[in-house]
Amino acid sequence: MADLVARFRDVFGDSGPVRVVRAPGRVNLIGEHTDYSGGFVMPMALDRAVRIALVPHDEPVVAIRSVQFDERAEFRLPSYGKGDGSILCEAPGGPFRPFDNAQGRPEVLEGRQNTPVPFSDAPHWLRYPMKVAEVLAEEGIVLRGFRAVVDGDVPVGSGLSSSAAYEVASALALLVAARPDVPAGLAAALAEAHGLSAERLAELCQEAEHRVGVRCGIMDQFVSLHGRAGHALVLDCRDLSFEAVPLPAREAKVVVTDSGVKRRLSSGAYNERRRQCEEGAERLREFDPAIRELRDVSLALFEARADRLPEIIRRRCRHVVTENARVLESAEALKAGDLARFGELMNASHDSLRDDYEVSGPELDLLVEIARGVGGVMGSRLTGAGFGGCTVTLARPEAVEPLRAAVLEHYPRRAGLEPRIWVSEAAAGAAVEV
Ligand code: ADP
Ligand code: MG
Numbered sequence: 001m002a003d004l005v006a007r008f009r010d011v012f013g014d015s016g017p018v019r020v021v022r023a024p025g026r027v028n029l030i031g032e033h034t035d036y037s038g039g040f041v042m043p044m045a046l047d048r049a050v051r052i053a054l055v056p057h058d059e060p061v062v063a064i065r066s067v068q069f070d071e072r073a074e075f076r077l078p079s080y081g082k083g084d085g086s087i088l089c090e091a092p093g094g095p096f097r098p099f100d101n102a103q104g105r106p107e108v109l110e111g112r113q114n115t116p117v118p119f120s121d122a123p124h125w126l127r128y129p130m131k132v133a134e135v136l137a138e139e140g141i142v143l144r145g146f147r148a149v150v151d152g153d154v155p156v157g158s159g160l161s162s163s164a165a166y167e168v169a170s171a172l173a174l175l176v177a178a179r180p181d182v183p184a185g186l187a188a189a190l191a192e193a194h195g196l197s198a199e200r201l202a203e204l205c206q207e208a209e210h211r212v213g214v215r216c217g218i219m220d221q222f223v224s225l226h227g228r229a230g231h232a233l234v235l236d237c238r239d240l241s242f243e244a245v246p247l248p249a250r251e252a253k254v255v256v257t258d259s260g261v262k263r264r265l266s267s268g269a270y271n272e273r274r275r276q277c278e279e280g281a282e283r284l285r286e287f288d289p290a291i292r293e294l295r296d297v298s299l300a301l302f303e304a305r306a307d308r309l310p311e312i313i314r315r316r317c318r319h320v321v322t323e324n325a326r327v328l329e330s331a332e333a334l335k336a337g338d339l340a341r342f343g344e345l346m347n348a349s350h351d352s353l354r355d356d357y358e359v360s361g362p363e364l365d366l367l368v369e370i371a372r373g374v375g376g377v378m379g380s381r382l383t384g385a386g387f388g389g390c391t392v393t394l395a396r397p398e399a400v401e402p403l404r405a406a407v408l409e410h411y412p413r414r415a416g417l418e419p420r421i422w423v424s425e426a427a428a429g430a431a432v433e434v
Contacts, residue, residue, distance in 0.1 A: 004020060004051055004053040004149060004151055005018045005020065005053050005434075007053070007067065007149050007151070008053040008054075008055070008148070008149045011065045011072075011149055012055070012065075012147050012149075014055055014147070016055050017055070018053050018054065018055055018434065019053070019054050019055070019056075019173075019176050019177075019180070019432065019434055020051060020052070020053045020054075020432070020433040020434040021051065021052050021054075021169050021172035021173050021176060021430070021431070021432050021433065022049040022050065022051040022052075022169060022430060022431060022433055023049055023050055023164075023165045023166070023167075023168035023169040023172065023187075023224045023225070023429075023430035024045040024046050024047070024048060024049040024154070024165055024224055024227055024427055024428070024429065024430065025045075025046045025048050025049065025050075025154035025155075025160040025161050025162055025164070025165045025224070026043045026044065026045055026046060026160065026161050026164070026165075026219075026220055026223040026224060026227070027043065027044060027046060027160060027254060027256050027383055027390070027392050027424070028041055028042065028043045028219070028383050028384065028392070029042045029043065029044060029232055029247075029254070029330070029346065029383075029392060029394075030042045030323075030326060030327055030330050030342075030345060030346055030349050030381070031043075031323060031324070031326075031327040031349075032323060032349060032353055032357075032359075032381075032382070032383065032384075032385075032386070033273065033319065033320065033323070033353070033357055033359065033385070033386075034237065034295075034320055034323050034324055034327070035217045035219060035237040036217070036237075036274055036277070037277050037281070037293045037294035037295050037320050037324075038237055038238040038292070038293045038294075038295035038296075039237055039238075039294065039295045039320065039323070039324040039327070040234060040235065040236060040237065040295075040324050040327035040328060041219050041234075041235050041237060041327065042232050042233065042234050042235070042245075042327050042330055042331070043219055043220075043223040043232065043233055043235065044223065044227060044231070044232040044233065044247060044254065044426040044427075045223055045224060045227025045228075045426065045427045045428065045429050046154065046160060046256075046422075046424045046427055047424050047425055047427040048152075048153045048154045048155075048160070048422070048424065049152060049153070049154060049165060049169075049427075049430075050150065050151075050152035050154055050162060050165040050166045050168075050169040051150070051151055051152060051169065051433075052064075052148050052149070052150045052169050052170070052172075052173045053148060053149050054146040054147065054148035054149075054173050054176070054177060055146060055147055055148075056144050056145065056146045056177040056178075056180055057145055057146060057147060058144075058145070059145045060076055060077045060143075060144075060145050061074050061075070061076055061077065061145045062074060062075055062077060062129060062133065062145055062146055062147075062148070062174075063145075063146075063147045063148070064126065064129065064147075064148045064149070064150055065148070065149045065150070066123075066125050066149075066150050067149060067150065067151040067152075068125070068150075068151065068152065068156065069123065069125050071123055071125075073122065073123050073126045075122070075126060075129075075130050075133070077133055077137070077143045077144075077145055078133055078134050078137045078143075125150075125166075127212045128163065128166050128167050128170055128208065128209070128212055129166075129170035129173070129174070131167075131207075131208035131209075131211040131212050132167055132170040132171050132174060132204070132205060132208040133170075133174055134208070134211065135204045135205075135207050135208050135211070136171065136174055136175070136204060139196070139200075139204060141174075141175070141178060141194055141196075142178060143174055143177070143178050144177045144178045145177070146173065146174075146177040148173060150166070150169070152165065152166070152169075155258070155420070155422065158258045158389070158390060158420070159258075159383070159384040159389040159390050160256065160390070160422075161220040161224070163209060163212075163214070163216075163220075164205065164209065164216070164220030164221045164224050165224050167205040167208050167209055167221060168187070168201075168202075168205050168221055168224045168225055168430045169430065170208075171201060171204065171205055171208075172187055172190060172430060172431075172432060175190050175191065175193075175194055176190060176432055178194070179193050179194065182432070183432075184431070184432045184433060184434055185431065185432055186429070186430075186431050186432075187201070187225050187429060187430040187431055187432070188225070190432055198225050198226060199222075199240055201225060202218055202221040202222045202224075202225050202226075203218065203221075205221040205225075206218050206221050209221075217237070218237070218240065219235060219237070222235060222240065222242075223235070223429070224429060224430055225429050225430050226242065226429050227426070227427060227428055227429035227430075228244045228426070228428060228429065229426065229427055229428040230246060230247060230248050230249060230425070230426055231244035231245060231246055231247055231426055232244070232245055232247045232334065232426055233245075234327065234328075234330075234331045237295075238295060243331065245330075245331050245334040245335055246334055246335065246337070247334060247425075247426045249397075249425035249426065250397065251337075251339055251396070251397075252339050252378065252394050252395065252396060252397070253394075253395050253396075253397050253400050253423050253424070253425060254392060254393070254394060254395075254423070254424050254425065254426070255371075255392070255393040255394075255395055255400060255403060255404075255421060255422070255423050255424075256383070256390050256391070256392055256393075256421070256422045256423075256424065257367050257371075257390060257391050257392075257393065257407055257419050257420070257421050257422075258389070258390050258419060258420040258421075258422075259361075259363040259364055259367055259388060259389065259390065259391065259415070259417065259419065260363070260415075260417035260418055260419060260420070261361060261363045261364075261387070261388030261389070261417065262388050269359070269387070270385065273316060273357065273359070276312065276313050276316040276317075277293070277294050277316060277317065277320055278293070279313055280294060280297075280309060280313045280314075280316060280317035280320075281293050281294050281296075281297065281317075283308065283309055283313070284297055284301065284302070284305060284308075284309075284317075286308075287301060287304075287305050288301060294317060294320045294321060294324075295324060297317070297321050298321075299321060299322065299325050302317065302318065302321045306318065315355075315356040315357070315358075316356065316357060318352070318356050319352045319353065319356040319357040320357075322348075322352055323349060323352060326345045326348060326349055329341075329345055330342050330345045330346075333345065339378055339394065340378055342378065342379065342394065343377075343378025343379030343394050344378075344379060345379070346378075346379030346380065346381045346392075346394060347368075347372065347379045347380065347381065349381045350368050350380065350381030350382055350391075353381070353382055353386060354382075357386075359382075359385065359386030359387055360382055360386055360387070361386070361387050361388060362415075363388070363415045363417060364382040364386070364387075364388070364389075364391055366410075366411065366414055366415055367380070367391045367407065367411060367419070368380045368381060368382065368391055370406050370407055370410050370411060371391065371393045371395075371403060371406070371407070373406065374395070374399055374402050374403045374406050375399060375402065376395055376396035376398055376399025376402070376403075377393055377394070377395045377396075377399050377403055378394045378395065378396070379393070379394045380392070380393040380394070381393075400423055404421055404423075407419050407421060408421075
């Protein structure tokens with residue numbers, strides 16, 4: 001990662017000035033299954049990121065070498081010429097030939113010259129920047145081609161949103177190539193130079209992910225752009241207003257543990273819960289016509305009227321209503337520097353997800369149980385949609401190694417799975433580094 005510029009020069013044999021952009025992955029600390037009821041979430045940016053080193057050129061082509069996937073591929077920018085988003089890609093694992101620097105023309109493989117490959121044949125990792133370019137072009141931004149190397153240390157496919165990090169990094173790469181005069185700095189300044197707010201940029205990246213084929217919410221792209229070092233973000237999913245609350249690294253580390261269980265929240269289970277939330281909101285509207293969705297249901301109203309809901313709907317709604325309250329209380333606790341209270345709220349969140357929302361699983365429960373047994377661990381819960389994926393644990397810095405040791409000692413034996421553990425602190429959002 002440190003040598004991304006050297007890597008770029010190695011791949012492209014180019015000695016000109018190289019720009020570098022980065023966008024972090026994220027973890028959600030509390031506020032689970034609240035987004036689709038217009039509620040609150042509290043993610044933070046990780047100190048792991050996707051980085052892209054690039055040099056703009058005059059061809060309307062984006063050529064990218066992926067370090068992770070050991071492939072190179074390129075696509076034609078949609079706002080140029082044909083506007084068909086056609087791509088030319090090198091055969092996976094095929095020979096790599098450097099660019100012809102004298103002419104500044106991208107190399108294409110013989111026989112493939114100018115033969116567009118359908119989107120569905122593009123390498124999956126190329127689809128993200130392709131779709132980001134498409135949405136930016138539709139937004140009226142005049143794009144310029146570049147050659148680039150992409151590398152990252154956000155684990156891919158573990159729920160830490162490497163995809164959102166990559167979309168945001170791709171957007172910054174495209175924007176910086178189109179405006180090389182914009183100096184290094186935070187992403188918001190670069191977006192602004194193009195007449196875009198950072199919020200709009202997050203929406204465009206979300207739209208790109210939808211077009212790749214994943215119906216994600218906005219949280220991941222939002223926090224990748226807006227993350228602040230030493231802070232978590234309290235995000236209101238209804239209007240995207242947010243506030244940074246302190247999470248000082250010297251007092252607490254955030255430990256993400258991958259259970260090794262593939263996230264298997266089927267669309268069926270997910271849609272069922274969405275429906276149950278909608279039904280709950282509809283039934284409670286009888287008592288207050290201002291209730292649009294569960295976000296509008298106060299704890300007091302819920303407690304007064306819960307007996308009017310069918311048992312399963314009551315438990316689903318209880319999770320969402322109490323979880324929203326927990327996020328807001330967490331924000332207050334962090335502002336007051338009360339990490340211990342925040343940890344208790346994380347624990348309560350997990351128990352609610354397990355018992356009321358029923359989206360945990362034996363492996364996640366086991367990881368949480370192991371973590372909570374370690375001195376200096378303040379709280380532990382599942383993070384993400386559930387049924388598999390990761391837990392997030394808040395630990396005093398000195399508790400990190402005992403926690404790691406406990407997980408490695410007990411989890412493989414009892415779950416029959418290998419965990420993966422990443423320690424992070426709350427990091428800054430996306431930026432143009434160089
Ligand atoms: P995650 O939970 O990590 O977001 P996804 O399946 O949503 O998992 O996204 C992972 C995909 O994002 C990868 O398969 C790849 O196509 C793309 N991706 C993520 N990080 C990188 C990277 N550093 N380089 C290239 N592609 C990446
Ligand atoms: Mg993803």
